[in-house]
Amino acid sequence: MSVGPISQIGADEPASLPLSPLPRSREPAAAPAYAPAAASGRMRLINQHPGRGEKILLGALLFVALIIAYSIGSYLRLSANPDDKLLPSLAQMSRAMYEFAFVPDVRSGDYLLWSDTAASLGRLFSGIAISAMIAVGLGVPAGFIPRARATLAPFVAAISLIPPITILPVLFIIFGLGETSKIVLIVIGTAPVMVRYMAQMVTEIPQEQIIKAATLGASTWQMILRVVFPQIMPKLITCIRLSLAPAWIFLISAEAIASTGGLGYRIFLVRRYLAMDVILPYVAWITLIAFALDRLLYLYSKRRYAWAHIEGGAL
Amino acid sequence: MSFVEAQNIWVRYGDAPILERVSIAVERGSFCTIVGASGCGKSTFLRLLLGQERPQRGRVLMEGAVIPAEPTPDRGIVFQRYSVFPHLTAMQNLTLPAAFEQSPFLGRLFGKARREAEEAADAMLAKIGLSHARDRYPAQLSGGMQQRLAIAQALLKRPKILLMDEPFGALDPGIRLDMQTLLLNIWRETGMTIFMVTHDISEAFRLGTRLIVFDKVRHDPQHPTAFGATITYDLKLKDGTALDSFRAAEFLAEQTINQDGAVHV
Ligand SMILES: Nc1ncnc2c1ncn2[C@@H]1O[C@H](COP(=O)(O)OP(=O)(O)O)[C@@H](O)[C@H]1O
Ligand SMILES: [Mg+2]
Numbered sequence: 217m218s219v220g221p222i223s224q225i226g227a228d229e230p231a232s233l234p235l236s237p238l239p240r241s242r243e244p245a246a247a248p249a250y251a252p253a254a255a256s257g258r259m260r261l262i263n264q265h266p267g268r269g270e271k272i273l274l275g276a277l278l279f280v281a282l283i284i285a286y287s288i289g290s291y292l293r294l295s296a297n298p299d300d301k302l303l304p305s306l307a308q309m310s311r312a313m314y315e316f317a318f319v320p321d322v323r324s325g326d327y328l329l330w331s332d333t334a335a336s337l338g339r340l341f342s343g344i345a346i347s348a349m350i351a352v353g354l355g356v357p358a359g360f361i362p363r364a365r366a367t368l369a370p371f372v373a374a375i376s377l378i379p380p381i382t383i384l385p386v387l388f389i390i391f392g393l394g395e396t397s398k399i400v401l402i403v404i405g406t407a408p409v410m411v412r413y414m415a416q417m418v419t420e421i422p423q424e425q426i427i428k429a430a431t432l433g434a435s436t437w438q439m440i441l442r443v444v445f446p447q448i449m450p451k452l453i454t455c456i457r458l459s460l461a462p463a464w465i466f467l468i469s470a471e472a473i474a475s476t477g478g479l480g481y482r483i484f485l486v487r488r489y490l491a492m493d494v495i496l497p498y499v500a501w502i503t504l505i506a507f508a509l510d511r512l513l514y515l516y517s518k519r520r521y522a523w524a525h526i527e528g529g530a531l
Numbered sequence: 532m533s534f535v536e537a538q539n540i541w542v543r544y545g546d547a548p549i550l551e552r553v554s555i556a557v558e559r560g561s562f563c564t565i566v567g568a569s570g571c572g573k574s575t576f577l578r579l580l581l582g583q584e585r586p587q588r589g590r591v592l593m594e595g596a597v598i599p600a601e602p603t604p605d606r607g608i609v610f611q612r613y614s615v616f617p618h619l620t621a622m623q624n625l626t627l628p629a630a631f632e633q634s635p636f637l638g639r640l641f642g643k644a645r646r647e648a649e650e651a652a653d654a655m656l657a658k659i660g661l662s663h664a665r666d667r668y669p670a671q672l673s674g675g676m677q678q679r680l681a682i683a684q685a686l687l688k689r690p691k692i693l694l695m696d697e698p699f700g701a702l703d704p705g706i707r708l709d710m711q712t713l714l715l716n717i718w719r720e721t722g723m724t725i726f727m728v729t730h731d732i733s734e735a736f737r738l739g740t741r742l743i744v745f746d747k748v749r750h751d752p753q754h755p756t757a758f759g760a761t762i763t764y765d766l767k768l769k770d771g772t773a774l775d776s777f778r779a780a781e782f783l784a785e786q787t788i789n790q791d792g793a794v795h796v
Binding site: 226422424425427428429430431432433434435437438441442443446447521522524527 | 581583600602603604606607608610612613615616617618619627628631632636637638639657668670671680684685688690692780
């Protein structure tokens, strides 16, 4: 008996489409009939992809343009007035940075660039680490256990609406002007959003997997340990990467207001002397650190959680 | 007493009735294939058997007792997708049930227990022809290999019932044939009771000892969702043929009409 499939009736979901772009064809010139259409001049812009070298060149373009534009501006101002402070020359900035990095400060004996960096990174890492622990500790139950969600969701949602900076005076009153209040500001500023993000990531684990684990005999705790945790770890790294930007803002703000060291403290201190030759390199240095942290986290995730990066990377 | 029994089940989501008056009794060791139009409630029926959902009316019994209200190891499941754990290699996917069983607090095995679980998993991998893919992640396996792994994983707890929701729906025809053979062998070996939803009627005939068809008996053209579906055909099968050829012919004739899109039953 031959029976045809009733695919028209029953086809439930089509196989999912690949998300990655189709591979670019590097066709040898063996198809002359289509050659004119394939000539790059005729191809749509959206289908013309830069090669490796061109990509690097294009990527550097705006950076170089910025440096050139700055140099010209600085040159013009300095030639009009050699004492101008607004746009110091690259040489002036290098000199200032050389002193900060390699000449000990007369008062404290510290190499200021490094002591500032160490102080700021210490606060940043402490704050982010605490936030990450809170994000996992509350986000996983909130995303996974209905009763925990009912308890936590409204509270976290409300807390996350408080503008963190408005809490800063409270923190200074409670914790004093020391390290604690700066770290707590970072935590208050980043943790609520991170908790919500992680809870969301947990709910996005396909229900099929949770059911499957139940049929394999897992308890709730075992599901958390073996199914939920490992799958949200790469998401936690993404979450930390996203939270670093606000964390920097809170760090610099707290340091600007009350501190005795740190990158933000230094910038706001030398602002009094209009020391743009220090401020600008410090801003560049902070940017560089932020970029490096982001890259490092990404590479770590790729190494440690290879399975999560098999089908096109996350973010 | 039948092994699995659904008694006068009704399910509705909000205002929409999905299943109505569904009753069926299934003997131990049956291979029930389930077909029906898309969205008519086949997956819902499986969820009831799994205990993931409860019917508004009626009840589902297994060995004479109402089934537990949540999934348990005596009922295994294979979905069309997401059936294996993406963060675990093929080997780790197969040692997971042992870890759940033996390590309540850590969910992990060490030393001798781990070696034993891995030996058992290796044997299972060899049986389903995945030994070479032992240390690969699911995303690195083809669809067919993933489903073989999913079936193997579901079998590890020796469930009394295996539920499958269009398990081969996303596979190429050639691979699908291999999978059907594999599944039949497993079924003969284990004597499990299987419920398998499929949208391929030839597959339903070839594999099943019983073909169950869900459809709406009442139909309101103005309100397509006014009525739920029920079991309209329940055919006993043997070796790909229906024992009641008259009913089968009737059912197939209906299918042809449906495919033409002209008449709805
Ligand atoms: N949780 C739910 N809430 C509301 N409607 C649902 C839910 N699950 C399924 N449905 C609806 O119930 C109907 C039957 O779904 P399903 O059992 O998945 O159909 P099938 O598997 O036969 O294609 C569909 O119309 C679907 O939209
Ligand atoms: Mg379905």
